[in-house]
Amino acid sequence: MERIQERLQYEKSEILTDDAAAFLEKLHERFEEKRKSLLQLREELQKEFDQGKKPTFLEETKAIREGDWTIAPIPKDLQDRRVEITGPAGDPKMVINAFNSGAKVFMADFEDANAPTFANTIQGQRNLRDAIRRTLQFTAPNGKVYQLKDEMATLLVRPRGWHMVEKHFLIDGEPISASLFDFGLFFYHNAKELIKRGSGPYFYLPKLENAKEARLWNDVFVFAQEELGIPQGTIKATVLIETITAAFEADEILYELKEHSAGLNCGRWDYIFSTIKKFRKHPDFILPDRSQVTMEVPFMRAYTLYVAKTCHKRNAPAIGGMAAQIPVKNDEVANASAFEKVRKDKEREVKDGFDGSWVAHPGLVPVAKEVFDQYMPQPNQIVRKRDDIEITAEQLVEVPEGDITESGLRTNISVGIQYIEAWLMGKGAVPLYNLMEDAATAEISRAQVWQWIRHPKGILSDGRKVTFELVEQMIEEELEKIKQEIGAERFEQGRFEEATALFRELIEQEEFIEFLTIPGYEKLD
Numbered sequence: 001m002e003r004i005q006e007r008l009q010y011e012k013s014e015i016l017t018d019d020a021a022a023f024l025e026k027l028h029e030r031f032e033e034k035r036k037s038l039l040q041l042r043e044e045l046q047k048e049f050d051q052g053k054k055p056t057f058l059e060e061t062k063a064i065r066e067g068d069w070t071i072a073p074i075p076k077d078l079q080d081r082r083v084e085i086t087g088p089a090g091d092p093k094m095v096i097n098a099f100n101s102g103a104k105v106f107m108a109d110f111e112d113a114n115a116p117t118f119a120n121t122i123q124g125q126r127n128l129r130d131a132i133r134r135t136l137q138f139t140a141p142n143g144k145v146y147q148l149k150d151e152m153a154t155l156l157v158r159p160r161g162w163h164m165v166e167k168h169f170l171i172d173g174e175p176i177s178a179s180l181f182d183f184g185l186f187f188y189h190n191a192k193e194l195i196k197r198g199s200g201p202y203f204y205l206p207k208l209e210n211a212k213e214a215r216l217w218n219d220v221f222v223f224a225q226e227e228l229g230i231p232q233g234t235i236k237a238t239v240l241i242e243t244i245t246a247a248f249e250a251d252e253i254l255y256e257l258k259e260h261s262a263g264l265n266c267g268r269w270d271y272i273f274s275t276i277k278k279f280r281k282h283p284d285f286i287l288p289d290r291s292q293v294t295m296e297v298p299f300m301r302a303y304t305l306y307v308a309k310t311c312h313k314r315n316a317p318a319i320g321g322m323a324a325q326i327p328v329k330n331d332e333v334a335n336a337s338a339f340e341k342v343r344k345d346k347e348r349e350v351k352d353g354f355d356g357s358w359v360a361h362p363g364l365v366p367v368a369k370e371v372f373d374q375y376m377p378q379p380n381q382i383v384r385k386r387d388d389i390e391i392t393a394e395q396l397v398e399v400p401e402g403d404i405t406e407s408g409l410r411t412n413i414s415v416g417i418q419y420i421e422a423w424l425m426g427k428g429a430v431p432l433y434n435l436m437e438d439a440a441t442a443e444i445s446r447a448q449v450w451q452w453i454r455h456p457k458g459i460l461s462d463g464r465k466v467t468f469e470l471v472e473q474m475i476e477e478e479l480e481k482i483k484q485e486i487g488a489e490r491f492e493q494g495r496f497e498e499a500t501a502l503f504r505e506l507i508e509q510e511e512f513i514e515f516l517t518i519p520g521y522e523k524l525d
């Protein structure tokens, strides 16, 4: 077996130990072929979407949707998930702050919020290993010491999606699946320790496109538990419903994972991205400015209500999504407005039936908690079945009204380039213009520009057609603005040239690039 040099560099981290590496190799041998065949299925289905197909509820799984079954009981420390904070796993200060934030759950992210440099990925594993053992500490350059409090949030870990590989760990010359790498290392080092401490190995599973992909995760769990001699059903996983195709198989996904399920979550940003991506060639499907695709537009309402209803029918928790607002420094009015937007977002979710929701920043934990405490005094509202809700396939794909504006196009260009630059610099989540931006939100930005250029209805509200030439002119102008905003020094020292080149590649390639993180990863360490 060939393993690669970087491993030596991290030997001291005690993460890529021989035993852990052997476990990863077993996962790879057993599941790599299936992973590849499922990715192939995605491509085949896309060809059908490109011909005009729309997703439907599957005839062959009708019995599952109509059947009377529930998921296995939820462990005690996942009963009350009213506020979940998320953040990149690789930053030790943020990890400590998140555990201490007062949120019930901390979703430690190897995915949307993490730029997957090998250093970030391995550091993330170290941070979590040490946090679980209560030994994680961090001293900031200003001397401030960060330590874990006695009362910590329950940990859920989000490995990367099935489409990514970890290029620093080769098996017979082939990179291992990033999902198996992130999951495998975390599980191997921590599953028994977590159980000993009264919790368990809990996960968030991102970017699944269908129930077959959930079944693969379930198979991985069964195998992993067997290998470590841990009782079957100990692993619990919440699946993000963040692709349009997965929404149509929400029931089936819960069913596949039912012994290991901890419900579903509405990953709204990737969900929007997924609709643009899947229907990119549909003449009737085009979205307005990103800022107009709110949670109130009919197809987003339909999706979230459908997820809430489906979860409760199966005794599963339904977890809401991420409002992009974060606290605004030095501007009280903008700050109050950001908090108000988050409050409204959480109010809608709790009233719809969600059992908890995400926040991006510790400063937002109290507001989300206050809303859930008010409307959900009990640990969760799973007993509240939403039989009153009926959602049709048509509602899930209803095209929203709205405008494409010059300002919306410019924001997509500017935010897209700035996010990619930050990501190439090793930061997977960044504040831009008072909003949290991560891989999912950046995907929307670049996908919209790609679509608006090609779609006959990609016309600005002032009548101009969005063209390559117009976008090219705006790229130059937006780069100049960015330089003014951040200063020439930061601009020169950054990776804006590469980020702009990648942004151009993403919008110029006729064949839509599935994820920006795939070509991006080639440029990352």
Ligand SMILES: CC(=O)SCCNC(=O)CCNC(=O)[C@H](O)C(C)(C)COP(=O)(O)OP(=O)(O)OC[C@H]1O[C@@H](n2cnc3c(N)ncnc32)[C@H](O)[C@@H]1OP(=O)(O)O
Residues within 6 Å of the ligand: 085, 086, 087, 088, 093, 094, 095, 097, 098, 109, 112, 113, 269, 270, 322, 326, 327, 359, 360, 361, 362, 429, 430, 431, 435, 436, 437, 438, 440, 441
């Ligand atoms: C689409 C999706 O997948 S959403 C989920 C994935 N996205 C995320 O997880 C984004 C999470 N949020 C973040 O990464 C951050 O909030 C950012 C990057 C948006 C903003 O971070 P900052 O610029 O550091 O914010 P700010 O300066 O206000 O932070 C204040 C303090 O809160 C901490 N903090 C901010 N966000 C978080 C967080 N999510 N978790 C833990 N601590 C946090 C900072 O580390 C800082 O700590 P300090 O005072 O001890 O130094």
Ligand SMILES: O=CC(=O)O
Residues within 6 Å of the ligand: 112, 240, 242, 266, 267, 268, 269, 270, 271, 321, 322, 440
């Ligand atoms: O992962 C969450 C999302 O909104 O995307």
Ligand SMILES: [Mg+2]
Residues within 6 Å of the ligand: 112, 206, 207, 240, 242, 267, 269, 270, 440
């Ligand atoms: Mg996502």
